[in-house]
Amino acid sequence: GAGVSQSPRYKVAKRGQDVALRCDPISGHVSLFWYQQALGQGPEFLTYFQNEAQLDKSGLPSDRFFAERPEGSVSTLKIQRTQQEDSAVYLCASSLGLAGGLGTDTQYFGPGTRLTVL
Amino acid sequence: QKEVEQNSGPLSVPEGAIASLNCTYSDRVSQSFFWYRQYSGKSPELIMSIYSNGDKEDGRFTAQLNKASQYVSLLIRDSQPSDSATYLCAIEFMRFGAGTRLTVKP
Numbered sequence A: 001g002a003g004v005s006q007s008p009r010y011k012v013a014k015r016g017q018d019v020a021l022r023c024d025p026i027s028g029h030v031s032l033f034w035y036q037q038a039l040g041q042g043p044e045f046l047t048y049f050q051n052e053a054q055l056d057k058s059g060l061p062s063d064r065f066f067a068e069r070p071e072g073s074v075s076t077l078k079i080q081r082t083q084q085e086d087s088a089v090y091l092c093a094s095s096l097g098l099a100g101g102l103g104t105d106t107q108y109f110g111p112g113t114r115l116t117v118l
Numbered sequence B: 001q002k003e004v005e006q007n008s009g010p011l012s013v014p015e016g017a018i019a020s021l022n023c024t025y026s027d028r029v030s031q032s033f034f035w036y037r038q039y040s041g042k043s044p045e046l047i048m049s050i051y052s053n054g055d056k057e058d059g060r061f062t063a064q065l066n067k068a069s070q071y072v073s074l075l076i077r078d079s080q081p082s083d084s085a086t087y088l089c090a091i092e093f094m095r096f097g098a099g100t101r102l103t104v105k106p
Helices: none
Strands: A005-007 A010-013 A019-024 A031-037 A044-050 A053-056 A065-068 A075-079 A088-095 A113-117 B004-006 B011-014 B019-025 B033-038 B045-050 B054-058 B061-066 B071-076 B085-091 B100-105
Touching: A005 A088, A010 A019, A019 A088, A019 A113, A031 A075, A044 A065, A044 A075, A075 A088, B004 B085, B011 B019, B019 B085, B019 B100, B033 B061, B033 B071, B045 B054, B045 B061, B045 B071, B071 B085
Parallel strands: A010 A113, B011 B100
Antiparallel strands: A005 A019, A019 A075, A031 A044, A031 A088, A044 A053, A065 A075, A088 A113, B004 B019, B019 B071, B033 B045, B033 B085, B054 B061, B061 B071, B085 B100
């Protein structure tokens, strides 16, 4: 497809369950980003990949959050032992160039995964 | 102080008016600045990017950047009801403001 895709679009989990969220970036895009967006707030940065390398994970809120991009394309965000405060929309974005690469760092967002933890 | 602050809104303008959205940031070394539009229940979509001081125009949209004063703004001319959305200011790739909700009334 032409854009960033994410699956599932909606996920309901019981507190304590593990979840895995998938992101398919635009083909050829070097950079991939994960964000968490709570209702009424702007996206909060979670982590950044340049190809398969996770260069920045400073935004991951706890060690229950883990992200990977093993072949430099598809990425998975995993949340272990989900808590109610994890309920949010999880956005994935990709860009052609490197973060900070002026003019090539435009991010294209996927539709998001809405996670609800009961 | 938050890293990226936007005027709190909500902002309401009549159709055909100019809507002005403002954003200030704290990191002086920032180089990339973006405005995104986000419709309710949808993901952000890029409207404008700006990298150097001054104005950048694209159709009805003008982004203004002043690095010395650490602010970036977005002007929407001839506002349309379809412009009603939340506008997000982003600095570099990781710092987003909370957004300003704009309503354009017919």
